């Protein structure tokens with residue numbers, strides 16, 4: 001009897017210790033900016049080798065139907081809040097440098113919620129949710145540490161962001177300008193600062209790190225594509241005819257190296273085994289249109305591009321890796337929306353999802369780690385009431401209803417960009433993937449056969465039809481697509497399936513009734529960096545700018 005008592009005590013004690021010492025996972029989210037669907041090797045293009053990203057994808061779980069918003073600010077808002085941006089008026093055009101809009105700081109963010117669970121929270125790189133006040137910068141939204149830039153883009157070397165005719169340094173450590181890293185290539189700098197965070201992390205706490213890249217957005221002036229060594233780059237990617245596309249290839253190559261280096265830092269810190277790594281692009285690539293800051297990226301064979309609600313704008317490159325995955329090396333075809341990352345990661349961190357309140361995101365942890373069916377049957381792609389653009393997915397992502405497709409009429413819904421499949425490109429090199437630092441560090445058991453098999457499964461074969469039935473789905477018209485049959489949105493079937501169309505229209509109308517109208521921002525001349533030693537600064541803090549009045553307007 002005595003023995004039994006002791007045994008029970010030991011059992012209870014050990015259960016307790018196991019539970020209490022089970023450490024929370026570290027979480028690292030790597031965000032690519034404006035990376036096209038077709039600009040990673042694992043989606044079938046041979047043009048730009050991305051061995052590290054490919055290795056991460058093939059070793060982990062590929063999120064093959066991962067939907068974002070069609071442009072930067074809304075996507076980043078959705079990631080951090082778990083809510084559709086139209087709930088709080090951030091569904092439209094991205095915030096310009098010097099524009100007096102920002103994410104209301106009262107909204108709970110993933111960073112704030114993880115901080116409550118004891119995480120150290122870091123953002124390295126791009127913010128793009130406003131900077132008018134200190135209460136708008138990352139520190140007010142739950143990040144203990146931010147090193148990077150506040151606006152949508154900056155020069156890769158000069159670190160200057162442009163808004164209208166205003167230009168200034170936008171490299172900041174928290175709210176302080178940083179001059180001494182000027183001249184350093186942005187992708188390298190973001191990588192280096194991320195490595196420093198990982199190296200210096202005190203493991204008594206779990207780590208939350210967002211590595212938010214400038215790559216592969218346009219750089220200086222929103223126009224230039226920038227690489228470290230043009231001659232070297234031209235040699236390496238000489239088989240690409242288009243000069244800008246060659247630069248884009250070099251920028252993507254640097255991004256790929258960065259993914260390798262970031263994972264290496266986790267391995268050297270010996271926390272890789274307990275880290276969840278999420279990688280995605282915030283929206284599709286803007287292939288053409290200088291007003292749209294085109295970068296020559298390719299979303300082929302998906303239709304459309306950034307700023308459109310066609311899949312080329314919103315179905316993006318995405319994958320996840322964790323030792324907790326019970327289905328490594330698989331493709332997840334379930335409908336997953338960017339708002340799902342907040343509840344999913346919060347759950348993985350041991351949080352109670354109910355405490356997040358009413359959000360649009362759905363916890364997808366079991367879908368991702370155990371291939372269970374997604375609890376999400378529909379997703380609002382977006383409603384931009386100012387530009388008459390809206391779109392909805394239903395039936396697990398099968399049907400998509402579009403009611404006005406693009407915010408810029410010059411790009412509607414064509415196929416844009418290079419296919420990367422013709423003979424001018426090198427062959428797909430599986431050895432490079434097998435020998436990549438990511439593949440070595442993850443110690444998976446990839447083989448050439450497995451790689452080619454997975455890659456083949458992701459081919460969008462039914463998309464080889466070369467023509468789009470254009471007339472039936474133009475700017476400001478309603479159209480319906482069956483994405484399972486027609487993932488490249490070639491054929492409007494609204495007339496063929498009137499019941500589906502009507503059902504979806506009424507659902508979309510319901511969302512329209514819930515829209516919070518966007519506040520009209522304006523480029524504030526008071527923001528001009530000339531007033532702040534040529535740096536961007538939270539100018540609305542300045543008494544010159546009548547803080548009191550503006551604060552009331554801005555937060556209403």
Ligand SMILES: *[C@@H]1O[C@H](CO)[C@@H](O)[C@H](O)[C@H]1NC(C)=O
Pocket residue numbers: 202203204
């Ligand atoms: C890590 O944090 C703990 C708790 O705050 C502290 O006791 C310890 O000294 C820290 N370790 C290092 C290496 O800073």
Ligand SMILES: *[C@@H]1O[C@H](CO)[C@@H](O)[C@H](O)[C@H]1NC(C)=O
Pocket residue numbers: 386387388
């Ligand atoms: C949006 O649609 C409304 C009515 O449908 C129209 O009056 C308005 O001009 C449209 N706005 C844009 C930006 O197309």
Ligand SMILES: *[C@@H]1O[C@H](CO)[C@@H](O)[C@H](O)[C@H]1NC(C)=O
Pocket residue numbers: 328444445
């Ligand atoms: C190795 O591959 C096999 C078959 O593809 C798979 O069942 C197994 O789980 C893999 N092991 C690891 C550690 O990934």
Ligand SMILES: *[C@@H]1O[C@H](CO)[C@@H](O)[C@H](O)[C@H]1NC(C)=O
Pocket residue numbers: 388389390403404504505506508509512
């Ligand atoms: C379609 O868009 C128009 C604005 O252009 C809007 O007034 C209408 O409610 C929308 N209808 C649906 C079904 O979404």
Ligand SMILES: *[C@@H]1O[C@H](CO)[C@@H](O)[C@H](O)[C@H]1NC(C)=O
Pocket residue numbers: 179533534
């Ligand atoms: C002002 O800008 C220059 C670079 O143009 C920099 O070297 C200097 O440190 C800045 N001054 C202050 C007070 O930040």
